[in-house]
Amino acid sequence: MKDTTQKWLYLVLLSVIWGSSFILIKRALLGLTALELGGLRIVFASVFLFVFGYGSIRGLSVKDWKWIVIAGLLSSFFPPFLFALAQTEIDSGTTSIFNSVVPLFTTLVGIALFGTIVTRRQIWGVLIGLLGTVALIAAGVEYDPDQNYWYSVFILASALGYALNINIVKKHLAHLSPLSVTTGSFAVAFLPALVLVGLSGFPNKLGQGVEMHGSLGYLLVLALVGTSIANILFNRLIHLASPVFAASVTYTIPLVAILWAVLDGETVNLYQLAGGAIILFGVWLVNKRRP
DSSP states (O other), X not given: OOHXXXXXXXXXXXXXXXXXXXXXXXXXXXXXXXXXXXXXXXXXXXXXXXXXXXXXXXXXXXXXXXXXXXXXXXXIIHHHHHHHHHTTTSOHHHHHHHGGGHHHHHHHHHHHHXXXXXXXXXXXXXXXXXXXXXXXXXXXXXXXXXXXXXXXXXXXXXXXXXXXXXXXXXXHSTTSOHHHHHXXXXXXXXXXXXXXXXXXXXXXXXXOOHHHHHHHHHHHHHHIIIIIIHHHHHHHHHHHSOHHHHHTHHHHHHHXXXXXXXXXXXXXXXXXXXXXXXXXXXXXXXXXXXX
């Protein structure tokens, strides 16, 4: 399969998987706290990855581990907690929309810290995609002003972490397999997450209520598919495509997330749909080949 076809296939798969993650977080929070959800998500994902990927991290150099530690903290440790915390106050669809600033942050971080060269067309695509995101946010604020949008700071912090991770993987870890990068990142996050789960009091709550069991079911799907498998696919996409292309998946994620939100009883208006169309145009412009 050609690289062009592969990277678009990964983009679509990640859009569906990560777009569905927000509704899974919402359902898991019905029986778990944000601290429990974030920690258990990392622990479950790490165990799954260790089973299949332990061999891939044996023999990594000290230099590789230096960058994996940084990338692991930025993309695998902090975001699961920050997203869970954000969704205690903000709807799943709105959370996914805020997350779509990742391509803009990726471009800015790449230019400022990694010497990335981007074309004028890609910059316009990023800005147009951001315009669509702003339109979606504005529509959400007007339609549902009761949400605490200050919690969006946690999403923006995660987006900056993702942007740094994308550039680090592309520049310093491109010689490693996607499985080794993903497994190494979660190996870094595993122990601190396990400690936080213990401190959260979760072990004492096991077996208490049907709601807890339902939340754990959603969490398992989120950890295994939306975290472990999705991160392997995403690291493969970073290898195949430019950082800007890889980051553009966060522009298509809200389209899937909003669909799930509607099915779950949240409401979407025409302004939000228009914002989604603008976002898709931005993604197309970022990835359009030169004639």
